[in-house]
Amino acid sequence: MTLHIPFDNSYARLPDPFHSHQPPTPVQAPSLIAFNHDLAAELGITGTDDPQLASYFAGNMLPQGAEPIAQLYAGHQFGQYNPQLGDGRAILLGEVVNPNGLRRDIQLKGSGQTPYSRRGDGRAWLGPVLREYVVSEAMHALGVPTTRALAATRTGQDVIRDRPLPGAVLTRVAQSHIRVGTFQVFAARGETDALKTLFEYTVDRHYPQAQDPSDLLQMVMDRQAALIPHWMSFGFIHGVMNTDNCTLSGETIDYGPCAFLDGFDAHGVFSSIDRRGRYAYSAQADIIAWNMAQLATSIIPLMPDQDRAVDQFTKQINAMPELIRANWLSRFAAKIGIASPAPDDETLITDLLILMHKDQADFTNTFRALVNDTGRDQFVDRAAFDSWRARWQSRIERETAPDTIMKQANPAFIPRNHRIEQMIDAAVAGDDDLFHRLNRVLANPFDDQPDESDLAAPPQPSEVVKATFCGT
Structure with missing residues (x-):
């Protein structure tokens, strides 16, 4: 049966300044590593037993109805504005609308050079492709809004980074790839007509209830103010929160140097390029409030009274930290079994995090151990934990189902950094077993899965990952 993707490509119908028409560059010997059949069914894709599947998702063949484009955007990278970025190694094949009416992009990442490659080769190597596949699907299983992985394909040819490495292509699915940086590029160029077109397109696609740019800003802020505490509740560190990696849809995007905390460290950094x-x-x-301020700045030209808009947007941005704090409190209260937190509960949560930081207690396992009341085993200073536990027990006596709340908020399994690195090393050597095992276990992160308990264990000292790297 031939692969069929029900394309309806609205972004490709936008004017040329928004994108460049660009087919993917064929590769030498495509071979499929993984294909997400459940996601394909959700998208209405049929014919997934097509023997040419690897060729389609490596970019050697175009599915009928695809209109491949590379999207234009700009962005602040580590606080420095870059006036033109764009898809330097990605091609948007097109969009599909599933039976529930949700429109989603299908994009090939690592599919060759585009007009925005800026001397890059446009390719991806195997490690970042597998990392994004595993982590994005794990985030989805954790309930975090995220892009997803439809396929991972080897290219059969090496790419050159610090050494030759096996190449690969990821097929990424997103509600859209509209970024803060997409608005920034047209605002910086003074192209108000294009900015208005982008605003109208974004509202139609994601926020049909928005009446004006102020509404759009608030709705995006609301989603981002919910997203970041959700990340933090699982110990997730994105690592490269540039404005070009910040979506208007409120999804997590781009998993280059991401990592998860092992021992709790409020100031934890893994990304090799995040030197400060x-x-x-x-x-x-x-940072997310800073990013939203950049979005606000970009849409001011759309307001009829720009001086008044500056005041209005400033008030909205200044209110964002409290939105984030409320979402943080809700997420972390659930982690200790509290359904409806009061302001005083923040002290109880913070005191536990201080103890965890002091003893470098494992973030994921400590919270999970609270479900079985075995948290004491995670600490060196057990007397200090016992004192905290007495306060906690007194508090959750007022809750009706704290164990259920905690089990739903505290996974047994996350994509441990050292396991991801082990998976990549094995795959480079031709062994994909750990990749498939991680995907299977992480699909049900809140289940105990006692036969897989080694994947819940923190790293041994020799296994600790101190730095993670982008795939460019």
Whole structure:
């Protein structure tokens, strides 16, 4: 049966300044590593037993109805504005609308050079492709809004980074790839007509209830103010929260140097390119407000009274930290069994995190152990934990189902950094077993899965991952 993707490509119908028409570059010997059949069914894709599946998702063949484009955007990278970025190694094949009416992009990542490659080769190597596949699908299983992985394909040819490495292509699915940087590029160029077109397109696609740019800003802020505490509740550090990696849909996008905390460290940094800790674990709440301020600046030209808009947008941005704090409190209260937190509960949560930081207690396992009341085993200073536990027990006596709340908020399994690195090393050597095992186990992260308990264990000292790297 021939692969059929029900394309309806609205972004490709936007004017040329928004994108460049660009087919993917064929590869030498495509071979499929993984294909997400459940996601394909959700998207209405049929014919997934097509023997040419690897060729389609490596870019050697175009599915009928695809209109491949590379999208234009700009962005602040580590606080420095870059006036033109764009898809330097990605091609948007097109969009599909599933039976529930949800429109989603299908994009090939690592599919060759585009007009925005800026001297890059446009390719991806195997490690980042597998990392994004595993982590994005794990985030989805955790309930975090995220892009997803439809396929991973080897190319049969090497790419050159610090050494030759096996190439691969990821097929990514997103509600859209509209970024803060997409608005920034037209605002910076003074192209108000294009900016208005983008605003209208974004509202139609994601926020049909928005009446004006102020509404759009608030709705995007609301989603982002919910997203970042959701990340933090699982110990996730994005690592590269540039404005070009910040979506208007409120999804997590781009998993290059991402990582998860092992021992709790509020200032944890893993990304090798984040030398000053701009995107550290605890800094993510501040950075998302900064990113939203850049979005606000970009849409001011759409307002009829721009001086008044500056005042209005400033008030909205200044209110964002409290939105984030409320979402943070809700997420972390659930982790200790509290359904409807009061302001005083923040102290109880913070005191536990301080103890965890002091003893470098494992973030995921400590919270999971609270479900079985075995948290004491995670600490060196057990007397200090016992004192905290007495306060906690007194508090959750007022809750009706704290164990259920905690089990739903505290996974047994996350994509451990050392397991991801082990998976990549094995795959480079031709062994994909750990990749498939991680996907299977992480699809049900809140289940105990006792036969897989080694994947829940923190790293041994020799296994600790101190730095993660982008795939470019």
